[in-house]
Amino acid sequence: xxxxxxxxxxxxxxxxxxxxxxxxxxxxxxxxxxxxxxxxxxxxxxxxxxxxxxxxxxxxxxxxxxxxxxxxxxxxxxxxxxxxxxxxxxxxxxxxxxxxxxxxxxxxxxxxxxxxxxxxxxxxxxxxxxxxxxxxxxxxxxxxxxxxxxxxxxxxxxxxx
Amino acid sequence: xxxxxxxxxxxxxxxxxxxxxxxxxxxxxxxxxxxxxxxxxxxxxxxxxxxxxxxxxxxxxxxxxxxxxxxxxxxxxxxxxxxxxxxxxxxxxxxxxxxxxxxxxxxxxxxxxxxxxxxxxxxxxxxxxxxxxxxxxxxxxxxxxxxxxxxxxxxxxxxxxxxxxxxxxxxxxxxxxxxxxxxxxxxxxxxxxxxxxxxxxxxxxxxxxxxxxxxxxxxxxxxxxxxxxxxxxxxxxxxxxxxxxxxxxxxxxxxxxxxxxxxxxxxxxxxxxxxxxxxxxxxxxxxxxxxxxxx
Numbered sequence: 208x209x210x211x212x213x214x215x216x217x218x219x220x221x222x223x224x225x226x227x228x229x230x231x232x233x234x235x236x237x238x239x240x241x242x243x244x245x246x247x248x249x250x251x252x253x254x255x256x257x258x259x260x261x262x263x264x265x266x267x268x269x270x271x272x273x274x275x276x277x278x279x280x281x282x283x284x285x286x287x288x289x290x291x292x293x294x295x296x297x298x299x300x301x302x303x304x305x306x307x308x309x310x311x312x313x314x315x316x317x318x319x320x321x322x323x324x325x326x327x328x329x330x331x332x333x334x335x336x337x338x339x340x341x342x343x344x345x346x347x348x349x350x351x352x353x354x355x356x357x358x359x360x361x362x363x364x365x366x367x368x
Numbered sequence: 369x370x371x372x373x374x375x376x377x378x379x380x381x382x383x384x385x386x387x388x389x390x391x392x393x394x395x396x397x398x399x400x401x402x403x404x405x406x407x408x409x410x411x412x413x414x415x416x417x418x419x420x421x422x423x424x425x426x427x428x429x430x431x432x433x434x435x436x437x438x439x440x441x442x443x444x445x446x447x448x449x450x451x452x453x454x455x456x457x458x459x460x461x462x463x464x465x466x467x468x469x470x471x472x473x474x475x476x477x478x479x480x481x482x483x484x485x486x487x488x489x490x491x492x493x494x495x496x497x498x499x500x501x502x503x504x505x506x507x508x509x510x511x512x513x514x515x516x517x518x519x520x521x522x523x524x525x526x527x528x529x530x531x532x533x534x535x536x537x538x539x540x541x542x543x544x545x546x547x548x549x550x551x552x553x554x555x556x557x558x559x560x561x562x563x564x565x566x567x568x569x570x571x572x573x574x575x576x577x578x579x580x581x582x583x584x585x586x587x588x589x590x591x592x593x594x595x596x597x598x599x600x601x602x603x604x605x606x607x608x609x610x611x612x613x614x615x616x617x618x619x620x621x622x623x624x625x626x627x628x629x630x631x632x633x634x635x636x637x638x639x640x641x642x643x644x645x646x647x648x649x650x651x652x653x654x655x656x657x658x659x660x661x662x663x
Binding site: 208225226227229248249250251253256262263264265267268269270272273275320338339341342343 | 369370371373393395396397399400401403404405409412413415417467468469470471473474554555556
């Protein structure tokens, strides 16, 4: 089937989508957007977190057919600026600076989920950060640097506004 | 496989009548796991996320409603917490334990009822609160199924092949409600076992629901009868320790748990007794404190 969907601001028509396939598969294998990672395929790990109509969801648990006419924003869509001269989103900058990235596999999901947290709650407490990231697994960092990154991104965003 | 995308409730019922083998799909948090792992390949998916009628909730007065809440099958856990947490505190507590924020943004109590897992988190508070499930078919219209009659076996429910879940109906809390759940961490946990309690002071009645401790979610009828008779509804006197313990024992006796990867039957029985004793104690203390504040 064909799926018409807006991804990172661009209206796309994707052909030959299997009726049972996930949004994650469609993004990675049919649209050339491998930022969202495929790890558990059962919603346990959060590595495939994307915005669906502005709300974070595990792309592996959304059927591709369900996004017909809807709006998807992936980690690739967070950086802004003209092509070739993009600047990273403050959450991405903070992850890079604080050492919150080791193997990097969980990072895209954590960045989208942290981005949403700071949008909704510009000054999250540690408990709120932990709760927001409870569905994102990281096997390298021990999470402390990730907490540092979210705190830093929130501080910078607050200072900038 | 076909992908059916009805835009209205009438279209959804017509599609289900024509294709009884089509599997209803809401947030996908159960259905997509099974498809991703090729556990289950339905002949068709019936995507209900476009059906506007399912996405709302309302208070229904009059003879049929009696002030009950009618909550559409497409209302997510996140919305149950944010929009209905004050009126349905037991269900909101259970909703907070579901998966992660991403899962709660997509998953629905309607989908939980459809999947009818014995471990479904929404089920114990719906049982304790006296909910009914509104099922509908194109051929026979609406029928109301009490939650206590809805679960018929492991992952089986009372729906006919041409029926869909439109909503659940439940009275707003008339007293304290609690939900408690055992798991290995505070997120992403399928319950080892769970327990919900709801006080209905106007009726001098205690409602219960237990999860993940029997082939279906179920009420603990003997525990309900015991506590309803034992509690000092008029004087709001304290709940004795012996009575609280007895309530826990009766709740555990209502279970028929299995040994599986998440826990043994013996552990589940023990944990249920603890959960039941604690939740009733919390609820009764809240009720007593509310009485003190009012006087």
